[in-house]
Amino acid sequence: MIALGVAACGSSSDSSGSATASSGGGPITGAGSTFVAPLMSKWQADYASKTGDTVTYGAIGSGGGIEQITARTVDFGASDAPMTQDQLNACKGCVQMPWSLGAVVPAYNLSGAPNNIHLTGPVLADMFLGKITTWNDPEITKLNPGVNLPSTKITPVYRSDGSGDTYAFTDYLSAVSSEFKSQVGVGTEVKFPTGTGASGSDGVAAAVSKTDGAVGYLTIAYVNSNGFDYALEQNAAGNYPKATIPAINAAAATAKSVPPLGVSIVDPPASAANAWPDSTFTYVILPTSSDKADALKAFVNYAIGPGQSFAESLGYGTLPKQVIADDKTALNKVGG
């Protein structure tokens, strides 16, 4: 918890603004998702320079974000997993809307193997269920003709702390494997039957990089900046796209509307031929009644508008038009 506290301090640029309350513009405070934190720090700096208003953000984790906005100790929350109906009821008058999106990829460390080997969702699920235990298992080799895979033992690495990455990854594996769905299920914290846990993206990265044969899940931005190998997942169209921004956006484009409980874009239909199959939205949570309603609306309008221009360089997708339109409708429910 100390480590989380330090991380939170590191990413919130200024806490002086939270004390003063003013209607219309003015400083606001939020907390939650670590996934959105790198983009948020760009937004904070840019928004402050354009409007002079401070946005204070604590990257305390998605679960913490939901808790803080439910208790109204912050002005907005942020979560990678959309709130469930129960959580939404507990939040008493909250709306959630996607404000960014990204991809989770299976990063691996396998000496003697090339980058971007091919996997299907069900095979990946079996690796994390402990049913496929070596890298040269026929289920894997038949997806990679011409690639000589070593007999190294597979060591699945997962997040031992609550994480939006875990949510996106288990959401995807549950969509493609009924056995994974019934045995493990979807959540920010789940029980993996095998493998090694690690705390934080840094912990997963360290465990993967230090263990030959390890496979863990990380966001594509993290994988790119650390130079890890990652496996290409077969999408519904049978293709193996790289987890590029267009591939994430192609998955997002399949979201035709945003219902109140959020929208999942994992395993998109075959019509999205080049979509990355494990893409996910991340959400901002706003109270429908707030004395900072105007400031909140102004900031979210910025984030889903001009703020999207920073997404691509940081490895996030850009929100599709229909999602932005639904977000604006949802924003109208926020009032004083």
Add this chain to the structure above:
Amino acid sequence: MTTDAATAPSSLLSGQGRGLVDRFGDRALYLITLLAAILSGVILGGITYEVFKLAGSAISKFGLGFLTTSNWDPVHEQFGAAQFIYGTAVSSFGALLIATPLSIAIALFLTELAPRRSRTPIAVLVELLAGVPSVILGLWGILVLGPFLNDTVEPALHAALGWIPLFGGTYSPVGLFPAMVILTIMTVPIVSSLTREVFATVPPSAKEGALALGGTRWDMMTTTVLPYSRPGIIAAVMLGLWRAVGEAIAVTQVIGGAPGIHANIFIPAQTMASQIAAQYQGASPLNQSALGYLAVVLLILSLVFNGVARLLVRGVQRRAKVS
């Protein structure tokens, strides 16, 4: 006594008026310090109350069975603590198994064997080890210690002692063993400095007697210093154990956070403290309550450890006064 000695010169210089101020100052000091003392009691009580309140729904749902089952499945809302109790027990007892002889050796060296001039610098160095922030030890554990143990120490231990299930043939850079080593590094400064103080209470006459009877230094240490200090050493070890049981951050970083009870100490496990640290933020209400239940177990354990250690220390102190 000490306050009288400190105020005497100033009241001599400034006469009666100053004495009145001093009396008021003493009273204020008394009240402030009393308040601080009461506050710490209130905080302890408040924490205990909150932890039990948080744990309430898990205690009523799972009862004592929580302590003996080992399924921790947040999605299906099943919680059992046995694997974390196992992880805590093995990692901290294992750490103390390594740390205790090491600490006794350090303390003996510093009190009986080391040249007088080198004692203080070495003691300071050992105690500085206690000042390394645990998150830094944990990072070092992930990046340096874990891979080293995985590549070198664990295969060697397996080759020599592989017939014991504890030293099974599967290796991992994160797991119980790296956690033990990190906890050893964290507890040695505590145990060795306490042990050193205990050794200092051994009456010189007893030691001189042993030497006068023709004993070697080794005889002197085994016949007088160690037997005389036994309760104090046990107390020091209990306090070290208490430290090891409660450590969360560094252990979270190196233990691997994997559920399950395995005899093999080379593979990942999880402790109570690191489970709380890792999962609390993102947990559902029942999951949080189950983590609160873990905290209750930890709290009770630490009160027991601390209480027993305190009783033992009191015994040593009383004896030190007599001699």
